[in-house]
Ligand code: 5GP
């Protein structure tokens with residue numbers, strides 16, 4: 364998708380601090396973290412938001428959620444929030460679906 368910042372990150376055209384990748388998704392640190400752990404998880408294919416993804420691509424959604432859980436468990440002590448801002452009025456600013464993994468508790472901190 365031209366001019367999509369997350370498609371450019373997926374393609375390596377814009378650098379990111381990547382923490383994990385598989386064939387279908389990547390995870391990287393948010394450029395402006397709101398919590399000690401703030402990671403974005405992004406499917407490599409372009410879908411505008413989580414509603415569009417989940418309604419049209421159930422198997423990709425299931426595989427994506429598994430990857431989210433793996434990344435969250437690698438990066439946190441298991442206590443985290445998963446947030447999908449959907450629509451501009453809900454705070455979505457990048458229209459390529461991404462889950463925010465947010466946590467005060469990096470891996471290794473006491474549960
Ligand atoms: P949204 O508001 O759409 O849910 O979240 C977009 C997120 O992307 C924001 O938290 C913002 O800080 C992050 N972001 C925007 N541009 C970049 C970028 O070029 N690199 C990285 N790593 N994060 C970005």
Ligand code: ZN
Pocket residue numbers: 364367368369370371408409410458459
């Ligand atoms: Zn995109």
